Amino acid sequence: MEADIVIVGSGFFGLTIAERCANELGLKVLIVEKRSHIGGNAYSEADPKTGIEVHKYGAHLFHTSNERVWEYVNRFTSFTPYVHKVYTNHRGVVYSMPINLGTINQFFGAAYGPEEARALIQEQAGELSGKDPENLNDKGISLIGRPLYEAFIKEYTGKQWQTDPKELPASIISRLPVRYNYDNRYFNDTYEGLPTEGYTAWINKMVEHPNIEILTDTDFFDESQPYSKAALVGKKPVIYTGPLDKYFDYSQGALSWRTIDFETEYPECGDYQGTSVMNYADAEIPFTRIIEPRHFHPERDYPTDKTIIMKEYSRFAEANDEPYYPINSDKDREALLEYRRLAEQEDGVLFGGRLGTYQYLDMHMAIGSALTAFDNKVAPHFRDGKPLNSAK
Ligand code: FAD
Numbered sequence: 001m002e003a004d005i006v007i008v009g010s011g012f013f014g015l016t017i018a019e020r021c022a023n024e025l026g027l028k029v030l031i032v033e034k035r036s037h038i039g040g041n042a043y044s045e046a047d048p049k050t051g052i053e054v055h056k057y058g059a060h061l062f063h064t065s066n067e068r069v070w071e072y073v074n075r076f077t078s079f080t081p082y083v084h085k086v087y088t089n090h091r092g093v094v095y096s097m098p099i100n101l102g103t104i105n106q107f108f109g110a111a112y113g114p115e116e117a118r119a120l121i122q123e124q125a126g127e128l129s130g131k132d133p134e135n136l137n138d139k140g141i142s143l144i145g146r147p148l149y150e151a152f153i154k155e156y157t158g159k160q161w162q163t164d165p166k167e168l169p170a171s172i173i174s175r176l177p178v179r180y181n182y183d184n185r186y187f188n189d190t191y192e193g194l195p196t197e198g199y200t201a202w203i204n205k206m207v208e209h210p211n212i213e214i215l216t217d218t219d220f221f222d223e224s225q226p227y228s229k230a231a232l233v234g235k236k237p238v239i240y241t242g243p244l245d246k247y248f249d250y251s252q253g254a255l256s257w258r259t260i261d262f263e264t265e266y267p268e269c270g271d272y273q274g275t276s277v278m279n280y281a282d283a284e285i286p287f288t289r290i291i292e293p294r295h296f297h298p299e300r301d302y303p304t305d306k307t308i309i310m311k312e313y314s315r316f317a318e319a320n321d322e323p324y325y326p327i328n329s330d331k332d333r334e335a336l337l338e339y340r341r342l343a344e345q346e347d348g349v350l351f352g353g354r355l356g357t358y359q360y361l362d363m364h365m366a367i368g369s370a371l372t373a374f375d376n377k378v379a380p381h382f383r384d385g386k387p388l389n390s391a392k
């Protein structure tokens with residue numbers, strides 16, 4: 001097929017652009033994917049021993065408040081009514097997470113109402129109360145007071161980031177709500193659920209179009225294959241969703257990431273922990289959490305005598321590890337500015353997605369930003385000959 005556009009990477013950003021280009025503009029699209037499957041990090045498959053759907057690159061929960069994204073994703077899949085809830089084990093006692101009135105009352109062995117609890121936390125936040133601190137340590141204390149911070153956040157964050165919370169940005173903790181009622185939903189979004197037939201069925205549906213061709217096991221930087229960077233850039237419009245630093249041969253240094261090691265076990269029972277995610281707040285337990293994927297789909301007929309669990313260990317990513325969470329240190333931010341400048345000058349190439357822009361993006365954000373990039377850049381390029389990349 002003689003493609004009109006080449007998309008590097010088949011995560012949600014690349015898939016959304018591919019689908020729009022084929023359906024909306026009638027273009028011929030070629031997707032080049034390094035892995036042996038499409039879907040990027042949202043990919044899931046049935047575990048061969050139990051048949052339970054496992055998210056290969058870490059648990060993925062879909063949630064959004066963006067009406068346009070919700071309408072768009074419902075074209076390809078329906079969603080189950082799954083509502084995500086998380087619990088955390090601190091010194092052998094299980095509490096609900098994010099911190100809510102239930103957690104507060106259980107922790108202090110009390111029966112506070114919302115106002116009493118607010119007053120107590122404010123007092124415990126001490127000198128940091130009401131301020132808008134810059135780092136995670138101060139932000140955590142100002143939000144929930146020192147005792148709750150030390151029990152549920154400090155050591156967990158230490159395990160997750162292996163960095164002193166005083167050196168981490170406050171924004172990491174701002175993702176976690178604190179509630180003075182008994183609402184223990186993990187997300188605040190209007191819509192949430194899991195794809196009824198699984199992520200892979202959803203992903204396959206997005207590219208079910210005769211104009212979309214996919215080449216898996218194909219690395220954009222491998223010059224021995226015909227769709228490499230060297231062969232394509234400047235000759236064909238390219239949407240690039242691989243790592244930004246790699247595209248420029250690490251000329252400004254490598255951007256730093258965290259990765260996760262998953263340790264899979266098969267406990268001999270039908271239900272190991274009674275819920276999908278159990279966090280472990282204390283430093284003595286080396287993993288951050290245990291995922292039991294069967295609980296993502298209580299409506300399915302999974303075996304009742306076996307289950308699968310994954311323990312998650314977080315660490316700095318080395319060169320060959322999967323990059324999962326951008327670290328965003330000062331050094332990273334400086335390099336990122338340079339890489340963005342280079343990207344803007346790269347004629348005919350549009351950088352997108354979490355790797356291509358070095359940002360943590362939830363699925364709905366990756367899809368939302370792809371829809372916007374399609375409207376503002378890709379469609380004007382093909383309809384009116386406007387440049388594809390952002391500088392001009
Ligand atoms: P990706 O999915 O990373 O896709 C990029 C693709 O490019 C990959 O398939 C990669 O193989 C390919 N590629 C890279 N380099 C090359 C190359 N040289 N040649 C060819 N192909 C290449 N989001 C949520 O909404 N809810 C969650 O619960 C959630 N949990 C997450 C848990 C973890 C551990 C992680 C890491 C992410 C989680 N996310 C979650 C975020 C979600 O994974 C992203 O939003 C989504 O992956 C973004 O899609 P993308 O297309 O930007 O990138």
Ligand code: UDP
Nearest residue numbers: 088097152153156157160172173175176279
């Ligand atoms: N966090 C924590 N204790 C918990 C859960 C989260 O301290 O039990 C902190 C931790 O710093 C983490 C951040 O809150 O990095 C954001 O949590 P989230 O669940 O969004 O992290 P993710 O699942 O994306 O790793």
